[in-house]
Amino acid sequence: MPSSRFFPDLDNSIFGSWKTRDTGWMDSESGEGMPQDDPIDQSLRHAKRSFAARWYHLVPSTERAGVLPEHIVREFWRKSRRDMLKVINRVSYRSALALFLFSLTPVPVGISEEEEMDGLTGQLCVQAGLQQIQRLREGQRNCQFSGSQVRLASDTVASPTGSSKLTxxxxxTEARAxxxxxxxxxxxxxSLNFRSTLTSGLHGVETETCWRTLKMGAGSFQTRTEDWRRNPFAMTEDEVLQVIAAAVACKLYIWKWVSVLKEALREGSEEEKVQQAWTAFLEAINLFRDTFRPLLGDCQRRLPFLGQVERLNWYELMLHYYLGILILVDAMEAAERTDLLSQFLDTRLEAEHELFNMMKFGLESQYIINATHRVAGATTQASNPTFEHTITASFITIDPYPHHVVAAAQLMHKVVSREYNQGKIKPEAYKYLNGTLLECLxxxxxxxxxxxxxxQYLQTSIRGT
Known part of the structure; x- marks a missing residue:
């Protein structure tokens, strides 16, 4: 079930029979509760449209009714950002989802710096969304005190309605959210050097249930699939999905340790703590390499026979895994920790080579979308005909996390420039590699x-060499 379904389902369980909440939905004149679904559902729709508008250019120009992509992107972004101030004060799972979606929505071209600064940023929205998740999970019935107001126990976000029991x-569903x-x-x-909101950082991560669960899950999968690695075979689609899903969970575990290490290096933690985090990171990398890398290699050989969704999921997993490693390399270089860098040279070189290969794979792989589109601006169905068309685009073009592709291109350009300046690659290789990165962007x-x-930065850098 996608998050667009189980986030609203959770709200329905929690708030379904409440007439009022402490989220500003009380009608100040009548004292009666306003319809709860309308305002937050509208904000969530705006956030979804703003998030997806960046791909409006894929709609054939003949079917856009003269609407330019950059105009609709700015319009939707502005409308959604105006909503975010209200969404922050309406604590719900749908509000958190709207905040998360807006945090992934890039600032459009044509927005001035003054306008960009005159409102909420994506970084603040993701932090606000995480705080809402915390509050909804805690569901405490005690009074809450702040400098601006006091919330009584009866007004706080508490337990689900209906039977008032946690079924x-x-x-x-709450665990999935x-x-x-x-x-x-x-x-x-x-990616943003934030301290984690939902879990501990350097001090305490090893003791937290969620991360211990991911580690134990990867270990269990390693035991269960030992025969798969010993005797390679042609995987079925279901087995491929199992491998990818388990590997994604392990990748999240690795990302956590990368974040913890970055925190330790950034804040100058004592060396003992740094070494503990480094050891845990290496263990996580070895777990991924021993458990999943052979199976993902088998998946790769099966890719031509798999559906496009499975191939896209494989691409996303591998891109993000290697990206996480290079983000850590970048942080260690900034901290001048050559002692740590020298301990995983092979892993670093593998990440540099494979991240480029994943980007090239993303360029070469095509995703087909069978879409229907209704021309905007018409008032009736007769004057607003529906068009059916097929859109074919590369994995890079439709990547739902384009900021990760941007980060990958920037880190790989750094690698390519280093290799070129050290005389390890020839000018034609330098031109080819940077040309591929530029094509991705x-x-x-x-x-x-x-x-x-x-x-523009990459173009300028290439011209300057």
Whole structure:
């Protein structure tokens, strides 16, 4: 079940029969509760449209009714950002999802620095969404005190309604929402240097249940699939999905340790703590290499026979795994920890080579979308015909996390420049490698300010050599 389904289901369980909450939905004149679904559902729709608008350019120009992609991207972004101030004050799972989606929505081209600064940023939204998840899970009924107001126990987000019991179904759905939020939290900590909101950082991560669960799950999968690695075979589609799903969980575990190490290096923690985190990271890398790398190699050989969704999932997993390693390398270089870098030279070289291969794979692989589109601006169905068309685009073009592709291109350009300056690659190889990275950036949605900035920087860098 996608998050677009189980986040609303959780809200329905928690707030379904409540007439009022402490989220500002009380009608101040009548004292009666306003319809709870309308305002937050509308904000969530705006966040979804703003997130997806960057791919509007894929709609054939003949079917856009003259609407330019950059115009609709800016319009949706502005409307969604205005909503975020209200969403922050309406604590719910749908609010958290809207905040997460907006945090992944790039600032569009054409937004001035003044306008960009005059409102919430994506970084603040992801932090607010994580805090809402925490509050909803805690569900405490005690009074809450702050400098601006006092919330009584009867007003706080508390237990599910209906039977007022935590059913097994509710707890399972809540756990899925938590793991989705944990992924957002870990990704933000990895890429934005934030401290984790939902879990501990350097001091305490090894004792927390969620990370111990991921580690034990990977170990259990290693035992269960020992015969698979000993006797390679042609995997079925179901077996491929099992491997990818388990590997994604292990990749999240690795990302956590990368974030913890970055925290230790960034904050100058005592060497004993740094070494403990480093040892745990190496153990996680070895677990991935021993358990999943052989099986993912078998999956790779089966890719031509798999569906496009499975191939896209494999590509995303491998891109993110190697990206995490190079993000750590970048942090260790900044901290001048050559002693640590020298201990996993082989892993670093593998990540540099394979990350480029994954980007090249993303360029060469095609995803086919059978879409229907209704021309905007018409008032009736007769004057608003529906068009059916097929969109074919590369994995890079439709990547749901284009900021990771931008990060990968920037880190790989750093690698390519280093190799070229040290005389390890020839000018034609330098040109080919950077040309491929530039093509990746050019295939990403160009309505994003960060994408355009990265592309222009790479172009300038190439011209300057």
């Amino acid at each position: 097994d179904s509710f707890l399972r 938590y793991w989705a939020a944990l992924t957002f939290d870990t990704s933000a900590s990895l 050019e295939q990403l949605p160009q309505t994003s300010k960060s994408v355009q900035a990265a592309r």
